[in-house]
Amino acid sequence: MTRSDPPPASEETPEESDAPPGLDLLIDSAALAARVRRLALELTEAYEGRRPVLVSVLKGATLFLADLVRRMDIECEVDFMSISSFGSGGASGIVRIEQDLSGNIEGRHVVVVEDIVDTGLTLQYLLRVLAARHPASLEVCALFDKDVRRIVDLDIAFRGFSIPDRFVIGYGLDHDELYRNLDALYAVTDIEALVQEPARHVPSFFPAAGSGR
Numbered sequence: 271m272t273r274s275d276p277p278p279a280s281e282e283t284p285e286e287s288d289a290p291p292g293l294d295l296l297i298d299s300a301a302l303a304a305r306v307r308r309l310a311l312e313l314t315e316a317y318e319g320r321r322p323v324l325v326s327v328l329k330g331a332t333l334f335l336a337d338l339v340r341r342m343d344i345e346c347e348v349d350f351m352s353i354s355s356f357g358s359g360g361a362s363g364i365v366r367i368e369q370d371l372s373g374n375i376e377g378r379h380v381v382v383v384e385d386i387v388d389t390g391l392t393l394q395y396l397l398r399v400l401a402a403r404h405p406a407s408l409e410v411c412a413l414f415d416k417d418v419r420r421i422v423d424l425d426i427a428f429r430g431f432s433i434p435d436r437f438v439i440g441y442g443l444d445h446d447e448l449y450r451n452l453d454a455l456y457a458v459t460d461i462e463a464l465v466q467e468p469a470r471h472v473p474s475f476f477p478a479a480g481s482g483r
């Protein structure tokens with residue numbers, strides 16, 4: 271399938287002053303919303319009359335999925351899987367299914383909705399598992415693509431943004447389960463500092479954090 275090329279996430283704009291210290295604002299909420307709308311339109315056109323099943327991988331892709339389906343103008347279903355990766359940063363490509371789909375996808379048109387594709391190993395494994403269940407078709411819709419890091423060949427039919435090789439948080443993506451609820455995508459400038467202190471950026475985003483606990 272031929273789709274519109276994704277825009278690269280700019281390293282210059284929007285203004286970096288919008289980001290708290292230690293973070294660069296890579297993609298603001300307006301740009302995210304515009305791109306998600308565009309992807310929803312592409313899916314609507316591609317799957318009209320086919321009632322696709324959108325398979326989302328917990329937990330990171332849930333915000334993207336929720337925004338995406340609300341912009342789709344066709345019948346569609348959603349289903350969820352939960353997986354865990356082994357090896358450093360999932361680099362082994364060995365993945366275990368923690369929670370499987372609730373429905374049977376045999377003969378169905380399946381779209382895997384992913385938040386971010388990095389090396390591609392996780393997605394490659396997932397696609398193999400799903401393909402073995404004999405869907406009528408199987409495509410990928412990924413919002414963020416760190417394509418410079420790819421080590422396996424993958425066909426991503428619906429791509430949101432090509433992003434640089436930086437650790438990112440926000441819009442579903444976490445560090446140590448924090449920051450998923452940010453409405454924009456931020457790149458972490460000092461990952462070591464964040465590893466030492468996972469909540470270091472919490473006060474910048476949520477000044478009242480801690481007062482209610």
Ligand code: 5GP
Pocket residue numbers: 330360386387388389390391392393436437438439443444445
């Ligand atoms: P892959 O198997 O493609 O190397 O890894 C994909 C998984 O790694 C993603 O689903 C995500 O969980 C995690 N990941 C990769 N890059 C990032 C990143 O920059 N930020 C966050 N929060 N997770 C990432």
